[in-house]
Amino acid sequence: MSAPHGTARARNDLSAWKRAGTAIGILTALVTVLLLAFALPQLHAGPHGIPLAVTGPSQEVGSLESRLSARQPGAFAFEQVPTAEDARRKVLDREAYGAVVIGPSGPSVMVASAGSPAVADLLKELAVTLEHPDYRPAKVLDLVPTTADDPKGAGLGAGALPLVLGGWVGAVVILLMVRGTGPRLFAGLGFAVVAGLVLIALEQYVFHSLGGSYLLTSACAALGIAATVWMLVGLRVGFGNPGLGVGAVLIVLLGNPLSGFTSAPELLPEGWGALGQFLPPGAMNSLLRSVAFFGGANSGRSVLVLLFWLVVGIGLYLYGDARIRRATQREAAQAAQVDGREGATVQAPGSAGIAVQAPDAGLAGPVGPVGPAGSAGTTGMQPPVGALAAVPSPLYAGGRVAEGGPAPVGGYVSAPDGHPRYTHEAPQWGVAQCDTPTLQFRTDG
Numbered sequence: 001m002s003a004p005h006g007t008a009r010a011r012n013d014l015s016a017w018k019r020a021g022t023a024i025g026i027l028t029a030l031v032t033v034l035l036l037a038f039a040l041p042q043l044h045a046g047p048h049g050i051p052l053a054v055t056g057p058s059q060e061v062g063s064l065e066s067r068l069s070a071r072q073p074g075a076f077a078f079e080q081v082p083t084a085e086d087a088r089r090k091v092l093d094r095e096a097y098g099a100v101v102i103g104p105s106g107p108s109v110m111v112a113s114a115g116s117p118a119v120a121d122l123l124k125e126l127a128v129t130l131e132h133p134d135y136r137p138a139k140v141l142d143l144v145p146t147t148a149d150d151p152k153g154a155g156l157g158a159g160a161l162p163l164v165l166g167g168w169v170g171a172v173v174i175l176l177m178v179r180g181t182g183p184r185l186f187a188g189l190g191f192a193v194v195a196g197l198v199l200i201a202l203e204q205y206v207f208h209s210l211g212g213s214y215l216l217t218s219a220c221a222a223l224g225i226a227a228t229v230w231m232l233v234g235l236r237v238g239f240g241n242p243g244l245g246v247g248a249v250l251i252v253l254l255g256n257p258l259s260g261f262t263s264a265p266e267l268l269p270e271g272w273g274a275l276g277q278f279l280p281p282g283a284m285n286s287l288l289r290s291v292a293f294f295g296g297a298n299s300g301r302s303v304l305v306l307l308f309w310l311v312v313g314i315g316l317y318l319y320g321d322a323r324i325r326r327a328t329q330r331e332a333a334q335a336a337q338v339d340g341r342e343g344a345t346v347q348a349p350g351s352a353g354i355a356v357q358a359p360d361a362g363l364a365g366p367v368g369p370v371g372p373a374g375s376a377g378t379t380g381m382q383p384p385v386g387a388l389a390a391v392p393s394p395l396y397a398g399g400r401v402a403e404g405g406p407a408p409v410g411g412y413v414s415a416p417d418g419h420p421r422y423t424h425e426a427p428q429w430g431v432a433q434c435d436t437p438t439l440q441f442r443t444d445g
Contacts (some may be wrong), residue, residue: 038257047075049310050266055081056102064100064107068126079386081267091143092299097264100130106137112144113295115213116264117153144293147208155209156288160261163221164281166195167228170250174229175236181321185314188229212292220291224284229276229308230313231280237324238316257282262283277301280309354431 058080065078081087091112097128099110109127113120120142127138135245144151152401170191178187200218204210210217213263217403228251234245258276265273265282276282314332 014405035254045263045267045400047072047119047122047267048270049077050075050078050098050122050264051090051096052076052100052123053079053087053096053099054082054109055084055087055099060102064102064130086145092294092297094294095433097266099124106130108139108141108403110143111142112294113142113151113153114144114146115289116260116267117146118263118267129353146293147211149208153209155203156205156285157209157262157370159203159209160259160281160285161256163199163284164251164256165258167192167201167225168219168232168248169279170195171229171232171236171247174233181318184233184317189231192222192226194231195222196223210288210292212295216296217288217292218286221284223303223306223310224280224287224297227280227284227309227313231309232313232316234313234316234320237320243316250279251281257280258282259285261285278305280306 019298054064056064056390057109061080068076068078079090081090081099083102084099084101087096087101088110090096091099091110094112094115097112097115101108101110105132107127109123109130111123124140128142130138145151150156165360170188172186174187174191194220200210200214204214204217232244232247232251235247237243239246255276258265258272258279259281260268260276261281265277268276269274277286279373281303283305285368286300290299290302
C-alpha cells in the first residue's frame with residue numbers, strides 16, 4: 001500500500017475511534033435523560049387541583065372545604081352544587097373525580113375509580129377523615145368502578161408503554177421500509193387500525209381491564225396510534241433528523257411519563273400534567289377511559305388533540321415530500337447537464353477509479369468506469385480516497401468498485417437531502433434505498 005493510502009487508513013481508524021467515543025457519550029446522556037424524564041414526575045408528584053363536587057348545608061360545606069384545604073393546601077378544586085344528584089352527574093360526566101355529599105346522617109363520598117384508580121384511593125382515604133362521632137362512618141360509593149378482574153386498572157396502566165412505543169416503532173419501520181406518499185399513508189393508517197383492534201382485544205378480552213364497546217374503543221386507540229405515527233413521520237420528513245429528535249422528546253420523554261396512564265394529570269407536577277394532555281399519549285389515555293367506562297363523556301378535547309397531531313403530521317409529511325421532490329428535480333436537471341444525457345451522470349473528483357451501476361431509472365447499462373470530473377477512466381485503477389459517483393435513480397442505487405482494483409475498506413451511500421443512510425460493510429458494495437433519485441457512493445481507501 002502506498003504511503004498516502006496508509007496515512008488515509010490511519011486517519012480513518014482514528015476517526016472511527018473518535019466516533020465510538022462520541023457514541024458512548026451520546027448514549028450515556030440519553031439514558032440519563034430517560035431516567036430523569038420518568039423518575040422526576042413521580043418523585044415530585046402530589047395532588048393539586050383535583051375537581052371535587054360538594055353539596056350540603058352551606059355552613060358545613062364551608063367548614064369541610066376549610067378543613068381539607070388546611071390539611072392539603074391546593075389539593076382540591078371545590079365546586080359547590082345544589083343537590084346530591086347534581087354531584088353525581090358531575091362525576092358521571094367526568095367533570096369531577098368525586099363528590100362529597102353532606103346529608104342529615106353525615107357525609108358520603110362518591111368516586112369513579114375507572115377515571116383514575118389513584119385518585120379514587122385518595123378520596124377513599126378522605127372519607128375516613130370525614131367521620132364524626134355524631135355520625136355513622138362516611139359511606140363510599142363507586143359510581144364508575146374498574147372491571148372486577150382488574151380492580152386497580154393495572155392492565156391499562158401496563159399498556160401505556162406498548163401503546164406509545166407502538167406508534168414510535170411503527171413510524172420508524174414505515175420510514176425505513178415504505179416508499180411513496182400513497183403507500184406510506186396506507187401503511188400508517190392501516191397499522192393504526194390493526195394495532196388498535198389487537199391491543200384493545202388484549203385489554204378487553206384477555207386482561208379484562210376495559211369495558212364498553214370493543215369497536216368504539218379500538219377506534220379511539222387507532223386514532224391515538226395514528227396521531228403518534230404521523231406526528232413522528234411528519235417531523236422526520238419535514239425537518240430531517242432534528243425533527244425526529246423533537247418527536248422523540250415530545251412522545252417518549254414528555255408524552256409517556258406525563259400521560260397519566262398510571263395516575264392522573266392532577267397527581268403529576270403542577271403544569272406538567274396539563275401539558276401531557278395536549279400530547280398524543282395523554283389524550284389517548286383520557287379518551288380510552290372516557291369511551292370504555294363513561295360512555296364517551298367529556299372526550300371532545302382528547303379527540304381534537306389527537307386529530308390536531310394527525311393532521312399536522314400528515315401536513316408536515318406532504319410539505320417535506322414536496323420539498324424533497326423539488327430538490328430532487330433540480331439535482332437531476334443539473335446532473336443531466338454534465339454529460340448531456342438525462343438521468344445518467346457520474347462524477348469522480350480526483351483521479352480515476354470506480355464503476356457505478358444503476359439497475360433502474362431507465363439506464364441502458366452500467367455507467368462507468370469514471371475518472372476526473374466525470375470523464376472516462378480505466379477499469380481496475382486504485383479508487384482515490386473520497387471518490388464520489390452520483391447515480392440518478394428514483395428509489396434504489398447500487399455502487400461497486402471496478403473489478404481488478406484494490407477494494408476499499410468499506411463503502412457508504414448518503415443522500416444529500418438528509419434521508420436515512422444505510423452502510424454496507426462488505427468491502428466492494430454500497431447499497432441504499434432513499435426518497436431522492438440522486439445518491440452518492442463514496443469509497444474510503
